[in-house]
Every structure is written in C-alpha cells, then in structure tokens.
C-alpha cells in the first residue's frame with residue numbers, strides 16, 4: 066500500500082552514514098560527531114575529510130587534503146570568461162550554477178569514467194573551485210580585476226581574500242571557517258536530495274551539483290539568509306520590530322530565518338552563529354542588527370513557539386564579515402558543496418534510482434478528444 070506524504074515529510078528515502086538531523090532533540094550529527102563537538106574544534110577542511118572518509122584525518126592526511134584542494138583552485142579560462150561576461154546584475158547563484166555546469170564540459174569523460182576515485186577527484190575539484198567562482202563574479206561585476214588564486218590560505222580565508230582583494234584577519238577567517246563547518250551537511254535537505262536524485266540516474270557529478278545549487282537558491286531553503294537581511298533593513302530599527310512582526314503574522318507572512326521542517330526544539334547551529342554574530346556586531350560597531358534579531362527571535366518564540374534557524378544569525382555574521390547580501394546563499398553553497406559531494410559519492414556506492422509515485426487527483430479516465438475546431 067503506497068504511503069502518501071506531501072513534500073515527502075516523514076518519509077525515509079535513503080540510508081546515510083554522513084549526517085543525522087534529530088529534530089526532537091535539536092541535534093545535528095556528522096559521522097558520529099555532534100556538531101557541538103566539532104564547531105570551533107576542527108577546521109572546515111577536517112570536516113570535508115570527515116564527510117568524504119567517514120573519519121577525521123590525522124595531521125598528514127589533513128595536510129594532503131588541504132594541499133589537494135588548494136592545488137585545484139584554478140578555473141579553466143573559459144569559465145573565467147563566462148564569469149567576466151555574465152550580466153553584472155545576474156544573481157550570483159545563477160552564475161555559480163552555470164559555471165559549475167560549464168566545468169562539466171572540461172571533463173568529457175565525466176559520464177564514461179565513473180569510478181569512485183575519478184568521482185572523488187571531481188568532488189575535490191568542484192569543492193576547490195566553487196568559492197573561486199563566487200568571489201570572482203563579485204569582483205568582475207564591480208569591474209575589478211581577478212586576483213590569481215593562492216595556495217597559502219584555507220578555504221574560508223581564500224574566499225574572503227578573493228572577494229575583497231585583501232587578506233582577511235584571523236578572526237574573520239576563523240569565523241567563516243566555523244560557519245562553513247556548521248553548513249557542510251544536513252541530512253536529506255532539499256538540495257542534497259536533489260543531488261542524490263540527479264546522480265541516481267547515473268549522470269555525472271557536475272549535473273548533480275548543478276541541480277543542488279538550483280535547489281538551494283530557493284527562498285525556503287538557502288535563500289532564507291538573504292531574506293533575513295532584507296527584513297532587518299526593512300524594519301530599520303529596534304523600536305519597529307514588534308509592529309513589523311505583528312503585521313507580518315496578521316497577514317500570514319513567513320518571517321525569514323524562523324522555523325524549521327525538522328528541528329522543532331532548537332536548530333543546534335543557531336547558538337554558535339548567534340554567539341559569533343554578537344561578537345562581530347560589537348566589533349564592527351553595528352549592534353542594532355543583533356538587537357533587532359534577538360527581539361524577533363524572542364517574539365517568534367512567544368507568539369508561535371518557533372525558533373531561529375541557521376539562516377537567522379548567519380545573515381548577521383556574513384553581513385559583519387563584509388559579505389554582500391546576495392552572496393549569502395553562494396557562501397552557503399560553498400560550504401554545502403562538500404556535503405553534496407559526500408552524498409553523491411555515497412549514493413553511487415549503492416545506487417538505486419529514485420522514482421516515487423504520485424497520487425493522481427486529475428479527471429477520471431475516459432474523456433474523449435473533441436476535434437480542435439469544436440473545442441470551446
């Protein structure tokens with residue numbers, strides 16, 4: 066007897082040893098490690114290794130992983146040209162999606178050579194390049210030159226360097242690194258599911274990541290963090306928060322960065338990002354953002370018993386790091402790319418094509434075709 070569930074809510078669609086989202090306990094686990102154990106203790110590159118190997122690296126393995134990623138940053142000339150020629154007002158997620166798709170054209174064997182090793186190398190290459198794509202587009206659209214990639218910075222620091230043209234402070238790089246750790250994987254979320262569905266047809270890795278980027282772009286998924294900043298800008302000051310929330314709720318509008326499909330008690334990533342947001346806001350001298358955020362979170366808890374999610378505070382963190390609002394979702398994609406790749410590799414280990422059923426609610430069968438000239 067088929068089970069019907071809108072949005073596949075409550076349906077277990079696959080097994081994974083990569084991450085678990087335990088909604089009722091407010092817990093996120095990567096390969097057996099609670100996110101609270103990892104955040105602040107391990108680097109993003111260590112998490113990349115963890116997700117791709119199911120264990121943390123030793124020092125030598127970490128160095129090799131870092132070196133490999135750093136050696137793969139250079140984009141093909143054609144992709145650089147694509148980025149330079151993209152419309153300046155393009156959505157950076159569209160540029161990222163198209164550039165990753167284009168990378169597939171530089172790998173003509175992507176569909177023929179599907180060994181685990183070859184696909185892992187593609188995972189490394191895409192994970193190394195995705196941040197360069199976002200940062201280069203940001204510079205290109207401002208008419209700035211594109212600095213050569215560097216091999217002496219970690220993933221988070223390198224992104225900030227390319228984006229701004231200046232080497233970030235250690236604090237800024239470390240903050241983004243923790244944000245990357247917190248965003249790297251998250252069970253069968255919509256974009257990861259897209260990636261798994263796509264690769265389950267035994268298409269190539271580039272196509273699966275392209276699907277995932279397109280899915281993450283939506284405002285109910287990765288796009289929510291941009292919505293948070295737009296909301297804070299619209300509210301403008303702390304004294305206007307209460308009236309704004311009241312009006313939005315009366316009009317049955319969603320408050321961005323609040324609520325979660327799975328976490329019903331706490332999104333365990335949110336407190337880490339909140340702490341970073343508090344510290345950075347004080348440092349940057351813009352405490353009003355965090356004050357407004359705290360009041361919104363408080364009101365939503367009181368009025369709807371809903372909690373802030375990962376996007377709520379990551380918005381303030383990214384803003385304080387000088388990242389422009391329309392790069393928030395690309396930054397999410399940069400971090401999540403490692404998780405998507407891990408799921409793609411895992412799916413291919415024991416593949417089964419995803420093919421759910423639909424419940425047909427259309428007209429009963431038996432209608433006759435009316436000749437076109439006789440139709441109303």
Ligand SMILES: CC(C)(COP(=O)(O)OP(=O)(O)OC[C@H]1O[C@@H](n2cnc3c(N)ncnc32)[C@H](O)[C@@H]1OP(=O)(O)O)[C@@H](O)C(=O)NCCC(=O)NCCS
Nearest residue numbers: 285286289318319320321322323324325326369374375376
């Ligand atoms: C993430 C999201 C899609 C989950 O939706 P969901 O699973 O349908 O949410 P729930 O079933 O828990 O919703 C319970 C109630 O709270 C409301 N609600 C949920 N999120 C809300 C929000 N952000 N603002 C206002 N009301 C919200 C729902 O409309 C529902 O109200 P009702 O009982 O009067 O119909 C939803 O919370 C949302 O749109 N949030 C904003 C976007 C966002 O931050 N996305 C990033 C997720 S990491």
